[in-house]
Amino acid sequence: MTELSLRLVVSLAQILAEMTIVMITVATMTYFERKVLGWMQDRMGPMEVGPYGLLQPIADGIKLFFKEDIIPAGASRAMFKLAPVLTMIVAMIGFAVIPFGPDITMTMFGLTIKPFVVADINIGILYVLAIASIGAYGIILGGWSSNSKYSLLGGLRSAAQVISYELNVGLAIVGVLLLSGTLSLVQITEAQAGGFWHWFIWGGRPDGFFPIHTQIFAFVVFVISAVAETNRIPFDLPEAESELVAGFFTEYSGMRFAFYVTAEYANMLLVSCVAASLFLGGWNAPYPGTILEYIGLEQLAWIEHIMWFTGKVYLFLFLFIWLRATLPRLRYDQLMRFGWKVMLPIALANIVITALTLYFFPR
């Protein structure tokens, strides 16, 4: 076997493992979303399938798999079939650059591989932003090809919304990029090692405690824009249930519908991973080093790192559900005004202020 094919096999195994983790997380998210939403609204959520409804995601999957696949008359068939696949693929391949665990290398079959990141490319965050924008194509295509006014309106809204808020996401992370001086997610995360006061949300310098470089405004802008970008309540205008039946996926059924739902949850997971990596220190614990290291288990420290990363990601996912349980949907003009007149100036001002503080107080 040549080195290239070996490399391919190892990468495919890594991708398979990561896809499995993502899909399992998506399945649990569909369950926990309904459960937490129920708890917050004095309901119980799913209770029938399995103990406490634990098998509900499996039941949902089986149900959607066996449902009739309807293509509406007058639909553009090729586009109609392409759109959910595009959305799903784009939501999935974003995870390639997310570092789930510490940046350790191990040698296997004569190859050096990084077990916790599929592709450690030096423009990781740009890759994530680019891929996330392509996801809008799937939504717009799905809305247009359905030959339905609700779908078309949903698709158009989605286009406007994603363009508006993609901009804010891109500008909000510039401060972090200035502080870390790199675009690689692995190196950005590594720059935040050594306690929570090194995280970029705090932006503290290694030699002082005063948060002169704090990125908290960028963090708030990023989280709000991420909620808008993943079409979640309160920014779920593309699929506004009470106005447009289900928005861009009104006409979809069966597995194509499941693709859209899976892609939505995968996108939530992706932006949670990015937010955790950029602002909350990724896999780094909020104290210097790791506990397992102190008690003499250096080779097991990655477990603690991964647990911290998972905890931060789930914090964001919980925040998504929490917001959904609390807030009503924005009106369309409010959404646009908020995006362009509030979020954008804050993000721009953050860039200027971060640049100035970095010039006068270099790290």
Place this chain on the structure above:
Amino acid sequence: MTFKTWLKTITFYEILVGMKTTMSHMLHYKPITMQYPHEKRTLPDNYRGMLALLRYEDGTEKCVGCDLCEAACPSRVIRVVSAEVPGEPTKRYSKEYYMDMTRCLFCGLCVDACPVDALGMTREYEWSVYDKRQLHLNKEQLLAIGDRSFLVREKQLELQHPNVAFFNVAFKHLPQKPG
């Protein structure tokens, strides 16, 4: 804009208050859901459920075929075919008795109208069916419902207060039968 409202705006004060509310509901988790097929609510005492025909203690039907229930019914649920009791020209009974429960609105007027208390409202309510013709009940089915719902039956009319029993007992101002 005062400083206070400005501060509230930039800290998302009102959103945070709302999020606190939802969080407190989650922490003090008291669902109001009743998991219906597994747990059922206690019915009120005067619950008006499925209609049924009743029998006396010895198993004879109470119904005398007077058609008053049919006349009282506002939605024409009931149809009675009355006939003489064979060999007893002074007594009548319902030869056939039909209830179309798809139309019944459970007002209880037929039960009030019945002079011999031959009709009763049980506490059954789980009567959803796939074929609505199954809700067109005949006399045997109605008697069966009464048999399984009213386990304690009344004595025959002759064994109750004889001076009251032969009047129309639906008149509430007359002395009522015991028990």
